[in-house]
Amino acid sequence: MSRLPAAAVLLSGLMPLPGLADAPLVVRIVTAQVQPTVTTYAISGTVTAPDSVAISARDGGRVITVGVQVGDHIAPGQILVQLDPTQANAAARAAEAQLAAADAGLRQARQARDRAAGLAERGAGTVAGLDAATEALLAAQSARDQALAQVSKARQAVDDTVIRAGAAGIITGRTAEPGQIVAAAQGLLTLAPDGAREAVFHAPDGVDLREFIGRRVVIRSLDAPFLSVGGAVSEISPLADSASGTVEVKARIDADAAQPGLGVPVMSEIDLRNDPVVSLPWTALAAGPSGAAVWTVDPATQKVALTPVTVARYTADTIELSRGLVAGQLVVADGSHLLYPGRQVVAAGGKP
The missing domain is CATH 1.20.20 (F1FO ATP Synthase)
Known part of the structure; x- marks a missing residue:
């Protein structure tokens, strides 16, 4: 009896059997559809006053009394500081x-x-x-x-030795203390006048927020999420904060809304429209010679080919592709681990 060389026997074990190779593989096939995507960012911040007033002494002198604390609401004409x-x-x-x-x-x-x-x-x-x-x-x-x-x-x-409030508001800063010697025009208190309020948020860096100037947003209190007011984005910082790596976004709260208190923690959401992508089940993702790839199906021959793709982002259940596919292409969603170039497939259920 003649015997095959051991190497030939090993290679024959790696090659698909003729009958098995020709049999179409049943896989789940989906049709690529291009669709716009929206990314929602939840941002948090605090309520501040858009304008603040520095209260100072016209002439220098020694501070006798300071009648207010930070957070106090004051009325017009109220005595704030008395100098000797x-x-x-x-x-x-x-x-x-x-x-x-x-x-x-x-x-x-x-x-x-x-x-x-x-x-x-x-x-x-x-x-x-x-x-x-x-x-x-x-x-x-x-x-x-x-x-x-x-x-x-x-x-x-x-008269100037008695410093009074020129408008109603909330004290947001205090640097004067009894016994302190102050110079002329030296700041003693900071006042946030009653009226308009704005929310200052911290958005992630790297997101293009320029289109949000003037955009309407809903501002919710973190302490009471069921309470919300409307507003509009009024300012976006051109630079990111070096410490937090975030970008400051200001939203002016509507004047006719119930103005929340200063320092109240708030949150809002911004929706960013991204470039259209092809969304596929994550099981369709395969590895190609140059990186991410998917198996595409030729509708005429029902044979598969490994197609390189660019993944824009991953979600919990899908991958979103920015390059590599066009609308209408057939893609293998399940069973890609059993495929090789040129393998013939058939859609489970008869239709992709």
Whole structure:
């Protein structure tokens, strides 16, 4: 009896038997359909005021009392900070004394001018004397006006030692403490006026958000998700935060909506439309020489070919392909592990 070489026997075991190779393999076949995709991002943030007011002292001095804390709601005219008025009161009294002296000088100059005018009318005085008295009157009047201005300035300085709220709002910052010496125009408090509010979100970097300017969004409270208000995206930061790697997105809350409190945590969702893709079951994915691939079926011969594809993203149940397939192509969804190029297949159930 003749025997085949051992190598021939081994190769014959790796080759498909003639009858089995010709038998079409029953597989599940799907038709590639191109469809648009939408990616939804859930973003979170907090409610802030679009504008803030820095409250400072007009003149420097020592802080006596600070009557508010961060988070307090204040009313117009409410006393916020009091500075030591000792120096201002002393300056005001000195100015008032100068005003009294100027008033006395003005009365004397006016009397002297009246006497000079009377003497000139009777011929007992000279024109030069009348002119001198008139000039002295004008100088006294100027001195009195200057003293009056100094009094007004000094009294204003006294009033400025009591810092009041110019508008209703919420205190969002405080840097002044009793006993502190502050300079002129140094910030003491920060006020967020009542009125408009905006939500500041942190969106993932790498997502093109430019098209969202002006887009309507629904803003929900994280503490009470059933409470929501409408708004519109008003600003998108051109740079990502280096610490968090996120992009700041601001949405102005509708003016006619119930404005949430400052610092309230909120969330919203943004939907981004991506380029159309072909969505297939994840079981259709195979490995080709150059990477991801799928088995496509020639509708005329029912034979398969390994087709390279580009995977745009993975989902829980599908793969989304951005390149490699066109609408209408037949793709093997199940059974790809039994395929090889040129293998003939038949769709389970008779139709792809």
